[in-house]
Amino acid sequence: MSDAIIGGKDRIEKRFAKLKEEGRAGLVTFITAGDPDPEASFEILKGLPEAGADIIELGMPFTDPMADGPAIQEASNRALAAGMHMRKTLSLVRGFRDQDHETPIILMGYYNPIYIYGVAEFLEDARNAGVDGLIVVDLPPEEDAELCVPTVEKGLSFIRLTTPTSDDKRLPKLVQNTSGFVYYVSVAGVTGAGSASNEQIVEAMERLKRHTDLPIAVGFGIKTAAQAADVAKQADAAVVGSAIVSKIAESLDENGKATDKTASMVTDLVSELANGVRNARK
Amino acid sequence: MTSSSPKPNSYRTLPDTDGHFGNYGGRFVAETLMPLILELEQAYKDAKNDPEFHKELDYYLKYYVGRPSPLYFAERLTEELGGAKVYFKRDELNHTGAHKINNCIGQILLAMRMGKTRIIAETGAGQHGVATATVCARFGLPCTVYMGAKDIERQSPNVFRMKLLGAEVKAVESGSRSLKDAMNEALRDWVTNVADTFYIIGTAAGPHPYPELVRDFQSVIGNEAKEQIMEAEGRLPDLLVAAIGGGSNAIGLFHPFLDDKDVEITGVEAAGHGVHTGKHAASLTAGAPGVLHGNRTYLLMDDDGQITEADSISAGLDYPGIGPEHSWLKDIGRVDYVAITDKEALEAFKLCSECEGIIPALEPSHALAHVMKIAPKMSKDKIIIVNLCGRGDKDIFTVAEALGVKL
Secondary structure, three states, rough: OOOOOOOOOOHHHHHHHHHHOOOOOOOEEEOOOOOOOOOOOHHHHHHHHHHHEEEEEOOOOOOOOOOOOOOHHHHHHHHHHHHOOOHHHHHHHHHHHHOOOOOOOEEEEOOOHHHHOHHHHHHHHHHHOOEEEEEEOOOOOOOOOOHHHHHHHHHOOEEEEOOOOOOOOOOHHOOOOOOEEEEEEOOOOOOOOOOHHHHHHHHHHHHHHHHOOOEEEOOOOOOOOHHHHHHHHOOOOEEOOHHHHHHHHHHHOOOOOOOOOHHHHHHHHHHHHHHHHHHOOO | OOOOOOOOOOOOOOOOOOOOOOOOEEEEOOHHHHHHHHHHHHHHHHHHHHHHHHHHHHHHHHHHOOOOOOOOOHHHHHHHHOEEEEEOHHHHHHHOOOOOHHHHHHHHHHHHOOOOOOEEEEEOOHHHHHHHHHHHHHHHOOEEEEEHHHHHHHHHHHHHHHHHHEEEEEEOOOOOHHHHHHHHHHHHHHHHHHOOOEOOOOOOOOOOHHHHHHHHOHHHHHHHHHHHHHHHHHOOOOEEEOOOOOHHHHHHHHHHHOOOOOOOOEEEEEEEHHHHEEEOOOOHHOEEEEEEEEEEEEEEEEOOEEEOOOOOHHHHHHOOOHHHHHHHHHHOOOOEEEEEEEEEEHHHHHHHHHOOOOOOOHHHHHHHHHHHHHHOOOOOOOEEEEEEEOOOOOHHHHHHHHHOOOO
16 A cells, blocks of 8 residues: 555645645635535546646545535435445545546445444555544544544544534543544534624634634535635635535436536536636735 | 343443443534524423422323323233233324324424424334324424334325325435435524424434433333233233334333343344345344444444445334343343234234234234244243234235235
């Protein structure tokens, strides 16, 4: 196994160091692995760095995504209907990593598919495939022994979601055991719901900075380049998910199959978002 | 934990402080919900230690719900089966026609103590939705009930009831369009409306402290039954039987008896078309431990950890999971779990209607079907208590269709 492939928190740290050097925020893009089908998904994934994605979140499809809005629910359904499962998700990462040694990949999803795969085996396979970090929605710090601690021991990042309900009392517990960056979910709600105001984001950033030195990525409800730019003025990175996934849905034919526009429609949107993020502080 | 683990001194001390029943339970929820769940845990602890709360709860259980529910000797059914004496714990006589309201009264009193002003719930058969809509009407709180679109079709009388009671019923079209998807949607609502909303979960599942508090509110069933059987027979029963979807009526009957070692206990899952067909809801019989809806418990799923659809004629049992305490009770071997098919449940539904003049819901019909199998094999001096947790009015259309009768 080549060291250039193996996943780890270093890749995330290097990426944020580079962004800092460039004096700009990063763009984190989310797509669901296998959406709309494994092949088209690989095409989309490969095109993301060139279109301007600095970090990639790859959704692990799950039948019951209870913290996701309709766009990401449907993405999960499309992927599962196309035969996606965890081993294929890891091969997708491996295929990407063969070509790209630098863009961090973070797997995002729910615990059950990992639990059923087996935590130790999953972490080994994920690391070897080139996965750098995990975001698992239904594992709060109260359940750290399940996956968070083993992930950190394996050298991967366990990235925590912090939310508008994370107050000064709760935050110390949230940032412990975490690495890579802290993801701030800017609204209480499901993915794709309404966005937070600038003032709310500024206030949240101040609160978070009191508790961690890690970079802060802000997401939920960011749909346009202008919104991404607004967030990029305050945060270390802006996360866009539902808007990208909706673009995939929009590109499909009447039978829900990928078309020759699917990959380009996604990369066009990502380029726009990246422009917004890159020019935000100029 | 497996069946070879040492037996605990008491089966009634769990969950531990982190909400675990052995390997099961826990708090597997999105971070947005964690502060609320911790707040609920504290509020429940305070309420449990507050005599005023119990006084209020007892008042409503007596004068509004109509408790205690009778323990009735089913004489003709006993004769028909020719074996053990069969008693019904008649929770179908409660206001709203099922055991669900025991828990709803408890939770809405808790919600009001916490200053919450809006109630949400999920429902399968509609019994929990009706009970929630009922207590919301009684205490003047707005109520939104999530219900799978498939369940709305097959339980239309309950949908109309909820609307009459002033609740908003939201049809859930995602996933399998049944109870698990209604629960997903209720969780999505809750995560969006964290400030003012209280989620009344209807079964003894979900993140800690729900499995514990639902069990405690439902334990009124077992506590009464214990007193009543002592009065009727001067001794404890030999066997308890209850149907299990999420498992709230069952844990309510079972829990007060768990340390009475001579009382055998059987939970009855829905085998749907038969466990071997894959079309069933028997998560303990045919599932494996996994994590869903806030807890680790037995689930129906594929080898990728994707949740599979449950199948049962009874909408109330049509759930691919089970309360975590049942998972623990199964593993340590304190409770036996069996499965009954749609067909067997229908037979029991007919027999109970014809020989006792009681039309049971399809959920307890599963428990009755097991009693029909087991009672004839037991001697006449043995005693069975079966939880008649709901009445069958809501099911007559489903049953008519299954029997090929046009109404």
